[in-house]
Amino acid sequence: MAHIHLEDGSFSIFWVIVWWAAAVILVGISLYLLRSGEKTDSRKITIAAFCTAAAFAIFQIEIPVAGGVHLTITPLVGILTGPAAGCLVVFVVNIMAAAVGHGGWSMIGANTLVNISEVLVAFCLFSVLGKITKSPFARAAAATFGALVCGTIVMVGIIIISGVQGVTQSSATILAGLSLVVAINLAVAALEAIITGFVVTFLQKVRPDILGGKQGNSGR
Amino acid sequence: MSATMVSQHIPDLDLITSYAERNDSFFSKVSPWTKLGGLVLVILLITLTRSLAICSGLYIAILAVYYLAGLPIKKLFAWCALPVLFVLSLVGLLAWSEPGTPIVSFAVAGVTIALTDNGVLLVFTLLLKALVSVTYSLFFLMTTKYEHFAGMIFRIFPSPLDQIFLMAYRFLFLTLAMTGSMLKAVRSRGGGLVRSIRMQGRIFAEVFALVFIRSFERAERVHTAMIARGYHGSYAAGTAIPRPGFVGYGVLGAFSLIIAIVVWMVPNTRGW
Amino acid sequence: MTVIRRDPHAPHCPPIDRERELIHVDCASHTYPDGSVGIHGMCFSVLKNEIVALCGPNGSGKSTLIEHLNGILTPSEGEIWVNGRSITGGEQSDLWKEVGVVFQRSDDQLFAPTVLDDVMFGPLNMGMPVDEAKVAAMRALEAVGAADLVHKLPNYLSGGQKRLVSIAGILAMKPKVIALDEPTSDLDPVHSERIETLITGLRERFSISVVIATHDLDFAARVADRICLVKNGSVFAEGTPAEVFYDPALIADAGLKVPQVVRVYLEYCALHGIEPHDHPIRLEELLFVLRKNPKG
Amino acid sequence: MTVIRRDPHAPHCPPIDRERELIHVDCASHTYPDGSVGIHGMCFSVLKNEIVALCGPNGSGKSTLIEHLNGILTPSEGEIWVNGRSITGGEQSDLWKEVGVVFQRSDDQLFAPTVLDDVMFGPLNMGMPVDEAKVAAMRALEAVGAADLVHKLPNYLSGGQKRLVSIAGILAMKPKVIALDEPTSDLDPVHSERIETLITGLRERFSISVVIATHDLDFAARVADRICLVKNGSVFAEGTPAEVFYDPALIADAGLKVPQVVRVYLEYCALHGIEPHDHPIRLEELLFVLRKNPKG
Numbered sequence A: 001m002a003h004i005h006l007e008d009g010s011f012s013i014f015w016v017i018v019w020w021a022a023a024v025i026l027v028g029i030s031l032y033l034l035r036s037g038e039k040t041d042s043r044k045i046t047i048a049a050f051c052t053a054a055a056f057a058i059f060q061i062e063i064p065v066a067g068g069v070h071l072t073i074t075p076l077v078g079i080l081t082g083p084a085a086g087c088l089v090v091f092v093v094n095i096m097a098a099a100v101g102h103g104g105w106s107m108i109g110a111n112t113l114v115n116i117s118e119v120l121v122a123f124c125l126f127s128v129l130g131k132i133t134k135s136p137f138a139r140a141a142a143a144t145f146g147a148l149v150c151g152t153i154v155m156v157g158i159i160i161i162s163g164v165q166g167v168t169q170s171s172a173t174i175l176a177g178l179s180l181v182v183a184i185n186l187a188v189a190a191l192e193a194i195i196t197g198f199v200v201t202f203l204q205k206v207r208p209d210i211l212g213g214k215q216g217n218s219g220r
Numbered sequence B: 001m002s003a004t005m006v007s008q009h010i011p012d013l014d015l016i017t018s019y020a021e022r023n024d025s026f027f028s029k030v031s032p033w034t035k036l037g038g039l040v041l042v043i044l045l046i047t048l049t050r051s052l053a054i055c056s057g058l059y060i061a062i063l064a065v066y067y068l069a070g071l072p073i074k075k076l077f078a079w080c081a082l083p084v085l086f087v088l089s090l091v092g093l094l095a096w097s098e099p100g101t102p103i104v105s106f107a108v109a110g111v112t113i114a115l116t117d118n119g120v121l122l123v124f125t126l127l128l129k130a131l132v133s134v135t136y137s138l139f140f141l142m143t144t145k146y147e148h149f150a151g152m153i154f155r156i157f158p159s160p161l162d163q164i165f166l167m168a169y170r171f172l173f174l175t176l177a178m179t180g181s182m183l184k185a186v187r188s189r190g191g192g193l194v195r196s197i198r199m200q201g202r203i204f205a206e207v208f209a210l211v212f213i214r215s216f217e218r219a220e221r222v223h224t225a226m227i228a229r230g231y232h233g234s235y236a237a238g239t240a241i242p243r244p245g246f247v248g249y250g251v252l253g254a255f256s257l258i259i260a261i262v263v264w265m266v267p268n269t270r271g272w
Numbered sequence C, D: 001m002t003v004i005r006r007d008p009h010a011p012h013c014p015p016i017d018r019e020r021e022l023i024h025v026d027c028a029s030h031t032y033p034d035g036s037v038g039i040h041g042m043c044f045s046v047l048k049n050e051i052v053a054l055c056g057p058n059g060s061g062k063s064t065l066i067e068h069l070n071g072i073l074t075p076s077e078g079e080i081w082v083n084g085r086s087i088t089g090g091e092q093s094d095l096w097k098e099v100g101v102v103f104q105r106s107d108d109q110l111f112a113p114t115v116l117d118d119v120m121f122g123p124l125n126m127g128m129p130v131d132e133a134k135v136a137a138m139r140a141l142e143a144v145g146a147a148d149l150v151h152k153l154p155n156y157l158s159g160g161q162k163r164l165v166s167i168a169g170i171l172a173m174k175p176k177v178i179a180l181d182e183p184t185s186d187l188d189p190v191h192s193e194r195i196e197t198l199i200t201g202l203r204e205r206f207s208i209s210v211v212i213a214t215h216d217l218d219f220a221a222r223v224a225d226r227i228c229l230v231k232n233g234s235v236f237a238e239g240t241p242a243e244v245f246y247d248p249a250l251i252a253d254a255g256l257k258v259p260q261v262v263r264v265y266l267e268y269c270a271l272h273g274i275e276p277h278d279h280p281i282r283l284e285e286l287l288f289v290l291r292k293n294p295k296g
């Protein structure tokens, strides 16, 4: 659940601009890639839009562990939509989350970067692992766990680099303070890996067309 | 409380939409662009300032606006619980080692950790900032009609980002309804979600997977149903969005000026 | 017994009768979060070993009432007693064992990966061992005539098949009261009749009480012992099917239509100048009456 | 015209008749992604200016067929012609203007933030200006008797209200063919009758063709010009209501039950030793016949 649980006003304006700019550049590149490719078909947009909605909805279900944590399904998004559309999806999810007070407007840039790293890692691991194992469960679970570990690292990195406004302690102290957060994140990552494994196994069974397998014949 | 709601502390999007569609206060007639401008300025101000006083003043002002718009205060506080929790859980951890005059201190394993006056101040300031941003966002959401949001999204974001955004907004209601009805069904046959995890951990993951796929297929069906009524894969937001009036520009201008004054004139408030 | 009318503007529920009533609803109101009033001044009770039908026009509050019966919704104001215990506010943790609800939209109810898992879900939660739960599930599926669907995915069924599975899911738990919201609305006549005999059979063999919300007055007339007419969120009249359905003014007042059998009978009587005092309600009764009076 | 029977094992559709047929389905099969066979060896056509009802048991493939009519599903094998143009494979971009489909689950169809937006969606896509679309939407809502719901959220409606809104959403687009999947299943008798008059009115005033999938044989008998019996994924017999419903063996073969009116009439005839050649189908016809033969 790598997601920076900080609200508006936590980062200084400098870092807000830096992270936003980085995110917008990545989103811009994705847009360029998507538009330069073959004509985007509406089915692809449906899948991306659905992933956005589901990611946001699942975001909202608290699992009653350790004071309430939640899943993000960004690795699954990466697996299902690929890196380019995936970047757009997480960007939109973060905007929606900010709108209901779940993250903060100025944090969208940083959070999008965290999630983009997850999307990319999940997508790459999933593709690479496809050459090693046939089991969709193992592929998806490993890709998810790897992605979430990476996301956690990026998240901690961003917080350490930008610091929290008003916090004057050293990076090392902040890191120590964050260690609990990291531990919880890793536990949730394991849970999410299992769930993603099931989702992908299921999809493989009933809707292989979504996973890029042979096209189903249910119409469009 | 209705079990169809996913959680009481999550803003209920159905409800928000219904307020937005019905609100006929003065604020619902203000141009959405003006409100968007306000949002940017509010966020700018709380990012730039570190002053507890300024944050408190801003919060009270926004709360007053929220109240005047006839929006539900009790719901607002319930919805704010989560952001507050976030701030406390992360900043609350950091606050302990902040240099300053200690208020409480503990010795754990030979290391002394202390909660200082600066630490407490930090928590309060960040908390207020969070409340300001959440309250203003909800105010914005609940006084602006869906078609205006759709129009703004359409104008701000390039394609296909706008399409993903707009369609996702539609599917969101489906997915939330689906999640809610699943929880309802589970509960009405005796499976509290927590107990089910312990009792049948595997089933939980499977159910979760299935809900995902089901909502996906629902979304797909709705999409085909939309196509069956002429959707072309591009939403043409035809609705004209009211432009900001003189008053709107005036308010935004004045607000910017205040920010400039506050940030540059008053010492020790700058967060660079 | 004659038709009891209630004034929704001055509702005063009779006090709870712990001897005969399994469920007693005295719900001053239920308001949905968006401000819509679902029910209002509602008095309703389910007696032991009876089949009671809720009939009323669209949006009159039938589903809202049904969802109150096992605590999925709770009254904004008012109280509900199940088995003499008030369930509002207090402990309601095992209410689901006593009152089973079949939702109006079966999609709301089916969530497990396969039909068998879904039907087994309730029994498992009741603490049955897996084998037993499987047997209970299979038996329930056979009872509704859907045993062949057992390994399908609930999501990939036709509308009527989903309905059958969702009914089976509740049957398998053997609750004391079963509430069915529009149980036959997606079903073909053969399955419909099957559910009909199932419902009456349940009452006879296991003395279960059944609550049915339905628009199908012909169906209600056939199975119910008591009809409650719902309008604008409250029960405004109740009585036996013969009493209620032979009161055309009342039915019109409820915003409904007199069932076909009743219409035919009344016309037939008018035609032959017979006093309509037989009050047939089922088709068989009508045919019997026609036979009795072949020449008027 | 007599009942036409088709052998589903050796299906050979008659060739398309471009003069009279608006829609011609010759679908060898549709297989769902999970391998379930939805329809199989299906021949079906919709003539100009007629109301045709698809009747069949649960899971027989009615909804699958309906969703083929405007290209939501496409045959795995076979072809469909609308207005003489094959829609499979080729261009089908404006098919939605010609064939409107009301889904079995209204939830699949409602998505806009308010009821008005939802009903306006189709007309707006047809290029109507907003004001006109609003008028069209209001008119459609009034036609189904749901004008008071206009500012509600579709998510917050009762089952029947959702159905009414989803019908209005299609009506507002004024297509040439309307296909309704179980249009009356959630509706109370008054709204049901309203939809019934609406459907017959549409045919008369605008010469629209209507396809209805339904289990309610009484309803089908009242509105339809032609009944197609569906079983195991194909139409296996068709004819006028009088022909089909007065063939009890056929109805039993289809896994359905003879409508009430027919049962009463047949019993009545048997009782009085009358030759049952009148074949009343609607309640009014039955009452008329009874009046004609008061003493048998």
Ligand SMILES: Nc1ncnc2c1ncn2[C@@H]1O[C@H](COP(=O)(O)OP(=O)(O)OP(=O)(O)O)[C@@H](O)[C@H]1O
Residues within 6 Å of the ligand: C032, C033, C034, C036, C037, C038, C039, C056, C057, C058, C059, C060, C061, C062, C063, C064, C065, C104, D155, D156, D157, D158, D159, D160, D161, D186
């Ligand atoms: N989730 C909801 N949120 C808000 N209002 C609702 C909700 N569900 C129902 N309502 C409203 O409450 C009233 C009663 O609805 P209910 O579903 O109980 O009616 P019903 O008698 O079951 O109707 P139907 O026969 O059409 O299913 C209706 O006016 C409806 O619009």
Ligand SMILES: Nc1ncnc2c1ncn2[C@@H]1O[C@H](COP(=O)(O)OP(=O)(O)OP(=O)(O)O)[C@@H](O)[C@H]1O
Residues within 6 Å of the ligand: C155, C156, C157, C158, C159, C160, C161, C186, D032, D033, D034, D036, D037, D038, D039, D056, D057, D058, D059, D060, D061, D062, D063, D064, D065, D104
């Ligand atoms: N989405 C789906 N995926 C897989 N199989 C399906 C799907 N929808 C329906 N089926 C199967 O296809 C067959 C025909 O279903 P269809 O929905 O067309 O029946 P129907 O005649 O409409 O039934 P009902 O009257 O119960 O609605 C059924 O056996 C059903 O199990």
Ligand SMILES: [Mg+2]
Residues within 6 Å of the ligand: C062, C063, C064, C104, C181, D158, D159, D160
């Ligand atoms: Mg209902």
Ligand SMILES: [Mg+2]
Residues within 6 Å of the ligand: C158, C159, C160, D062, D063, D064, D104, D181
């Ligand atoms: Mg169907």
